[in-house]
Each structure stands twice: as structure tokens, then as C-alpha cells.
Amino acid sequence: MEYEYTTFQAQKISSAQSRDNTSPDNFAQKDISKEENPATATITVNAVEIPELTEQEQSDRLFLKRKVERAFFEAGKALMELRDRRLYRSTHATFEEYCKDRFGYNRSRSYQLIDAAIVVDNLQKCPQFVDILPTAEGQVRPLTKLEPQEQQEAWPTAVEETGGKVPTGRIVKDVVQRIMERTQVPNSYQIGEVCQILAKDNPELRGKGGCWCIVVAVHDFSCTVRIWDGELTAGLKHLKSFDYLPVECQQMQEICDGVPQERS
Known part of the structure; x- marks a missing residue:
């Protein structure tokens, strides 16, 4: 009898739960995704009013x-x-x-x-x-x-x-x-000409301003020059000729040629 009573009680509770599921509150929480077409569902969005910037805020921005x-x-x-x-x-x-x-x-x-x-x-x-x-x-x-x-x-x-x-x-x-x-002006420098490097407004020439160099190649708007530690390309405004005579340029060329030999 105790077992039958327990079974009856369980059936009663189950029946009560079933009735509760049909209550208005539970119905509101019920998943209706299977009953309604999502494409036609109505979504309510609350509009939020954004206040205009004050004059002080505009100034701060x-x-x-x-x-x-x-x-x-x-x-x-x-x-x-x-x-x-x-x-x-x-x-x-x-x-x-x-x-x-x-x-x-x-x-x-x-x-x-x-x-x-x-x-x-x-x-x-x-x-x-x-x-x-x-x-x-x-x-x-x-x-x-x-x-x-x-x-x-x-x-x-x-x-x-x-x-x-x-x-x-x-x-x-x-x-x-x-x-x-x-x-730009035409390049009037000649191969073998001795010049001074002007490093102003050219970060790539920093540390070489005032150094002398010898032109080894002439381009449209620049020259490739040889200095004590190699070669570099400089624009025309970054070179200033010493206006040496040809014989003096030759002497400087011989000195420049001898520098690597002394270092080796």
C-alpha cells in the first residue's frame, strides 16, 4: 500500500506540473521559435536619444x-x-x-x-x-x-x-x-672632379658634411662619389666643387687611391 500511495502521489505531482506549464507565466517563457517564422517576427528596439555636445565638449574634442x-x-x-x-x-x-x-x-x-x-x-x-x-x-x-x-x-x-x-x-x-x-638644373660635374659634401637637410649624409670626395659617376640629377670609406650617391645641391685644376684633381685622385692601400 505504501508503494501504491507513492505512485499515486507522483502521478498527482506530475499532473500538477503539467497544469502549471500552461499557466500564463510559463506560456510567456515558452520557446515559440518553432511556432513562428523568424523572418516575420517583430523585434522591438528602444530608441536612445544621444545628447548634443556642449560648446565646452566641442572645444575639448x-x-x-x-x-x-x-x-x-x-x-x-x-x-x-x-x-x-x-x-x-x-x-x-x-x-x-x-x-x-x-x-x-x-x-x-x-x-x-x-x-x-x-x-x-x-x-x-x-x-x-x-x-x-x-x-x-x-x-x-x-x-x-x-x-x-x-x-x-x-x-x-x-x-x-x-x-x-x-x-x-x-x-x-x-x-x-x-x-x-x-x-633641377643640368648636371655639370665631371668624373674625377673633387667636391665637398654638404649634408644640410639630408639625414643620409650626416657625419659626412664638409668631407671631400671625388666624382666617379655622373647621373641626371646626382653624382656617385668616392669618400674615405666607400661610395655614395648625392644630389647636386649636396655637392660643392672645389674648382681644382685638372692636375690638382689628379693628385687628389692618387691620394684617394692610396687610402685603401694604407688601411690594408
């Missing part, structure tokens, strides 16, 4: 936006001051070693940022100042090949060609190339 855009410029200025004041000297022997250790910048990247800061400073002094300034170092890099007054011409031209927006590095490069082609 503009300030922060310009701060982000000028990050490369500020980095270049800071690197230049670290280098010029030799503030690295207590921990590192050279500026290049300091940048590599502290910032992960190789020599080329450090000087790219420094050169970019110099260009942006120059653009800010432009008589025909434009509100749109470079926002990335890559946009400035082509301008480093130009003289300061040419930079002030090239950047507004690139901005105009972009419809008043910040131009890409490619557009700036195209403008710079056109200016360089316009201002």
Missing part, C-alpha cells in the same frame, strides 16, 4: 584631436632637444643608443621624427598659413627634400589638390617631385 594629430610633431621636438642638449649622456654613450634602448627607434626613425618636426615648425611660419597641418610623419617626409620656402609652397598645394583636406603622403610626394623637377 578639438583640443584632444589636435593633440593626437601633433603627437609625431611633439615627439620630434622632444627627440631634438634630447639630442641637442645631450640629455642621454648619463646613461648612454650616443643619442642613437639611447633612442634604441628607450623608445625602440633606430637611427633612421629618430631622425625622421626630428626632421618632420623641423618641417612642421617651418609650415607654421608660412606667410600664407593654412589651418590644415600634417597629422602623420609620412605626410611630411617628402617635404624634407625641399628648401624651407619650397616646403611652404608644396604643402598648401597638396592641401588644395585634396579638396581642403589633409593630403596623403603619396599626394605630397607627387607635389614635391614636380617642384624638384621644375627647379
Whole structure:
């Protein structure tokens, strides 16, 4: 009898649960995905009103936006001051070693940022100042090949060609190339001519400014020259002839030829 009572009780509980499943609350929780077509189901989305920016918020946004855009410029200025004041000297022997250790910048990247800061400073002094300034170092890099007054011409031209927006590095490069082609003069140097290297505005020639060299190949707008430790290619504006006589150039050539023999 105890077993029968237990079975009856279980059936009663099961029946009660079955009735409960048809209650309004359970019906609301019931999975209806099999009864309704998902494609025709109605989804209610509550609209959220986004408040307009206040004048102060708009001012803050503009300030922060310009701060982000000028990050490369500020980095270049800071690197230049670290280098010029030799503030690295207590921990590192050279500026290049300091940048590599502290910032992960190789020599080329450090000087790219420094050169970019110099260009942006120059653009800010432009008589025909434009509100749109470079926002990335890559946009400035082509301008480093130009003289300061040419930079002030090239950047507004690139901005105009972009419809008043910040131009890409490619557009700036195209403008710079056109200016360089316009201002280039025929190469009058001759093989064997003795020249002085002018390193101004050319990071690749740093450490070689003022050194003498001998022209070994003449190109349209550059020369390949030989110096004490090898050969390099320099643009015409980075060379200055000593105007030696042919016999003097020959003597310098003999001296240059003898340098490797003395080192070997």
C-alpha cells in the first residue's frame, strides 16, 4: 500500500506540473521559435536619444584631436632637444643608443621624427598659413627634400589638390617631385672632379658634411662619389666643387687611391 500511495502521489505531482506549464507565466517563457517564422517576427528596439555636445565638449574634442594629430610633431621636438642638449649622456654613450634602448627607434626613425618636426615648425611660419597641418610623419617626409620656402609652397598645394583636406603622403610626394623637377638644373660635374659634401637637410649624409670626395659617376640629377670609406650617391645641391685644376684633381685622385692601400 505504501508503494501504491507513492505512485499515486507522483502521478498527482506530475499532473500538477503539467497544469502549471500552461499557466500564463510559463506560456510567456515558452520557446515559440518553432511556432513562428523568424523572418516575420517583430523585434522591438528602444530608441536612445544621444545628447548634443556642449560648446565646452566641442572645444575639448578639438583640443584632444589636435593633440593626437601633433603627437609625431611633439615627439620630434622632444627627440631634438634630447639630442641637442645631450640629455642621454648619463646613461648612454650616443643619442642613437639611447633612442634604441628607450623608445625602440633606430637611427633612421629618430631622425625622421626630428626632421618632420623641423618641417612642421617651418609650415607654421608660412606667410600664407593654412589651418590644415600634417597629422602623420609620412605626410611630411617628402617635404624634407625641399628648401624651407619650397616646403611652404608644396604643402598648401597638396592641401588644395585634396579638396581642403589633409593630403596623403603619396599626394605630397607627387607635389614635391614636380617642384624638384621644375627647379633641377643640368648636371655639370665631371668624373674625377673633387667636391665637398654638404649634408644640410639630408639625414643620409650626416657625419659626412664638409668631407671631400671625388666624382666617379655622373647621373641626371646626382653624382656617385668616392669618400674615405666607400661610395655614395648625392644630389647636386649636396655637392660643392672645389674648382681644382685638372692636375690638382689628379693628385687628389692618387691620394684617394692610396687610402685603401694604407688601411690594408
